[in-house]
Amino acid sequence: MNIPLIDISSLYSDNETEKLKVAEAIDAACQNSGFFYIQGHPISNARINEMRELSKAFFALPEAEKVKIDITLSANHRGYGKMKAEQLDPERPGDIKETFDMGLNLAPDHPLIGPDRPLYGPNQYPQQPADFQQKMERHYWDMLELGKTVLSALAIALGIDKDFFANKFEHPLSVLRFIHYPEVPQVNGEKHIGAGAHTDYGCITILWQDETGGLQVQDTTGKWIDAPPIEGAFVINIGNMMARWSNDRYKSTAHRVFSPSGRERYSMPFFVEPDFDTDVSCLENCCAPGETPKYEPISAGNWMIYCFNNTYAYRAEETA
Numbered sequence: 001m002n003i004p005l006i007d008i009s010s011l012y013s014d015n016e017t018e019k020l021k022v023a024e025a026i027d028a029a030c031q032n033s034g035f036f037y038i039q040g041h042p043i044s045n046a047r048i049n050e051m052r053e054l055s056k057a058f059f060a061l062p063e064a065e066k067v068k069i070d071i072t073l074s075a076n077h078r079g080y081g082k083m084k085a086e087q088l089d090p091e092r093p094g095d096i097k098e099t100f101d102m103g104l105n106l107a108p109d110h111p112l113i114g115p116d117r118p119l120y121g122p123n124q125y126p127q128q129p130a131d132f133q134q135k136m137e138r139h140y141w142d143m144l145e146l147g148k149t150v151l152s153a154l155a156i157a158l159g160i161d162k163d164f165f166a167n168k169f170e171h172p173l174s175v176l177r178f179i180h181y182p183e184v185p186q187v188n189g190e191k192h193i194g195a196g197a198h199t200d201y202g203c204i205t206i207l208w209q210d211e212t213g214g215l216q217v218q219d220t221t222g223k224w225i226d227a228p229p230i231e232g233a234f235v236i237n238i239g240n241m242m243a244r245w246s247n248d249r250y251k252s253t254a255h256r257v258f259s260p261s262g263r264e265r266y267s268m269p270f271f272v273e274p275d276f277d278t279d280v281s282c283l284e285n286c287c288a289p290g291e292t293p294k295y296e297p298i299s300a301g302n303w304m305i306y307c308f309n310n311t312y313a314y315r316a317e318e319t320a
Ligand SMILES: O=C(O)CCC(=O)C(=O)O
Pocket: 179, 195, 200, 207, 209, 215, 255, 256, 257, 267, 268, 269
């Protein structure tokens, strides 16, 4: 299994032949490992450094400050997730990481908010620094544009209307997340897992990771393959929603963060997820005539809720 590095710059040009080449490279990667790197995207190094500093400053706040915006206080799954709040691999203890999640910031009285769509609502932000919200939201929208650009190539690759995905992000469920994996000393030579083995829930994930390394992807034989950091590149992987849409033409592959060194690490995934009510059912050309699709239709939002309830103890208790 290999994880190719794909230059997507021609997706920003008018050259249809070159776009098609990018789409074909992405198509092959999504069928093979479900993972690829991108370069030639418009997110600058300066921006990444700015977000990196913001993340570091946030996690360095006193625990008492961070828990004021704890994710358990949010009706729509936003805010600070403390150590072990998330258990990605049900076979292992909670993840040794802390997180901050933000998304589309809707005022509490927005008409989309209600018991039928519990993932919509306001964000929770720390009080300091003062420009935290502005920086987060600017990056959120820029990452969403990047996500939509990659999805336009996926639409070409899947042979569907090139705007099929583009018009499904009016009120996206997409989430920008900071993750901090603290330094963990090795005990009895035991290897340390920061994020347990899991697949992602949404369409695609666009991941920035720092220089530490530790991301691993499982191949079809069960072996773990390193997906090391490449400067200036993002790692992109297919999530379950895209696997459902494509009837598993595209693979939602298990991955984890494994840290033999136990060294501190920061990462920043952007989960590209469409509007709550988006119908996720098998694409017409991903199922042979007369064949039954592998997955039942479901709305994007209900799928996300189902997934969150399985990985967060606090949510499982609420819904039990
Ligand atoms: O931290 C990483 O590199 C990966 C995190 C991840 O897989 C996730 O949040 O879904």
